[in-house]
Amino acid sequence: METVTTSEDVEAGDVGEGDVDARESLPVDIDWATAASVGKRVARPGPRVTRYTSEQARIELIDAAVRAEGPVREVTGLADGLRVPSARVVDRAGWIDAAAHSMPAMLTDKTEPATGWSSKIAGAQTGGMLAFLSSAILGQYDPFSLDSETEEPGVLLLVAPNIIGVERQLRVVPSDFRYWVCLHEVTHRVQFSANPWIAGYMRDNVAGLADGDEDSVTQLLTRVTESLRSGKPREKGMIGVMQLLQSPEQFAAFERMLVLGTLLEGHADHVMDAVGPAHVPTVDSIRKAFDARRSGPKNPLQRLIRALIGMDAKIAQYVRGKAFVDEVVETVGMERFNTIWTSPETLPLASEIDEPSAWIARVL
Template identity: 80%
Template sequence: MAETTRDESIVTAETSALTVGVDWELAASIGRRVARPGPRVTRYTMDQARAELAAAAVRAEGPVREVTGLADGLRVPTARIVDRAGWIDAASRSMPAMLTDDPQPETGLGAKIAGVQAGGLLAFLSGAILGQYDPFSTDPDTGEPGVLLLVAPNIIAVERQLRAVPSDFRLWVCLHEVTHRVQFSANPWLTGYMRENVSGLAGGDEDSVTEVLARVTEAARSGKPREKGMVGVMQLLQSPEQFEAFERVLVLGTLLEGHADHVMDAVGPAHVPTVEQIRAGFDARRSAPRNPLQRLIRALIGMDAKIAQYVRGKAFVDEVVETVGMERFNTVWTSPDTLPKMSEIDEPSKWIDRVL
């Protein structure tokens, strides 16, 4: 989650083709060097925030499990509370781990150039991410798969801007991120499924410029692109096989984020006293005007498309749960075949008819 539990997620699998041919060690070094400092806080304030966030991540686990009906009986892991540099280090390890269990360092001039570019992106994102569940990394303390990261300085910065009650805002953030942890912990196959499709998106023979231009020209001549917006652009620039993998990852991300938002709404009123003020302030902040450079960066990394992803996913989950209940909704986690298709996200009744 970036800039909120309901905003732009940093490491989006939709853009993870960037993991190929990147010197991620160099990217992390560049990112740490150019990342902007966080808000000014005393050591006491930061220590207090870190302790409260760690406790909130544990507190959130019970209500999330109760509402979702997932992960009962599993151990409650400890969240890692990090600063911006710590998040950059974690992200630089996670990116190549998306593609393989045993990532190898990239070398060569091209990888270093890409590493410099990726470092700048990591630096920008390190100031926006509040929290993130990373299913591809291993917890350095326990050796278990999956790591929940909470970026303390960013959470403090946003709660100050919103004038939110710190304890409420911190728990609100944790509810969303813990839901992601529960999704993957209760359904381990999701990690492999995502890795398989990310590899399909990033791998394979690259199309020649001629082939890409041919697809663009064909779409222009017909005047009827199959999809609009970012999806349409990706459809033109990728091979059919890559686009299918991209679409599967996009649908899965939409489901995961929409489910987390649904759970946050279901749990919030009973456990976060000021949840209405937090949500109103956050939504207003998210829609506030941004300078041209910020708008450009957001467009390039798909942040605005990510916001739409949350909205569509939540609408899907809301309608299915209202229609059939959470227990039957959880059929969605059975296998790749029970995940919604792109055409079903906006028409949940189609998913209900096909799967249930």
């Protein structure tokens, strides 16, 4: 995901999809009804638009999501022969409702809702985060919600108010920008549709993050002390903090999720740039404006919020993941690159993301 600032919101404008960040850090015992209610109550409504503009955007986005499927399948070589599903165009409240229904399916196998004051408090906290994210996401492929048409898992959500807000701010051609956004999100849909095991792999690793009892303060201090005494190099920033605070098993699950997200986002960005020039007339100006926003200055509040929910780490996923995919595809071609989707064992290791040649040597 990458965010851009508008005059109306703290942050808005996210091309994301895999979108695993928020889910990685959420507690399991959450009252999701409270989360949805609080989130919708505090979320900003989005930019002002006429009913006509809103309806035209909805129609155009649904059409763009269908049209994008063919070029994405052609470039990736994935999902050939599968049906082309439709997308759901939602407002911010609609995205919050969808997230509050899908996240429990990924976070836990429990069927009964969480109860008690602690769950409600966790729900209220989660609702605040959902409200913020609802203004920061342009689109999202949700592999855990059921498609109302087919009753099968997998729904592509497009958040119209955010897309309209960003295209206005960047002063880009709306029809081109909407199709460009759909290229990214449809790539995620193709990734999961062609490789259904990925959703289960995500769920298993989220379960690994939640396994075990909470560590005591003594255990955490011991882990930090041992790390300092060992003199071994440790990751910097938020990843280094997670490495210290989690058990080895939990950190391994966290790292696998991070690597998967990096691959999914990098692959989607690669496909956008591969398809864009032939199908989006103003793609160069869109990419230039979007990348400028991606790396632009943020005020202190924005920097704090981004750090807390991991958005800066998400932006790094785009950059590192795309560099990995670009090099592998350039070296061996897309057909051999697609070996990466065979199983968890053929996914890149954390050490291979920045050394694509190491993945090629190990897997191919």
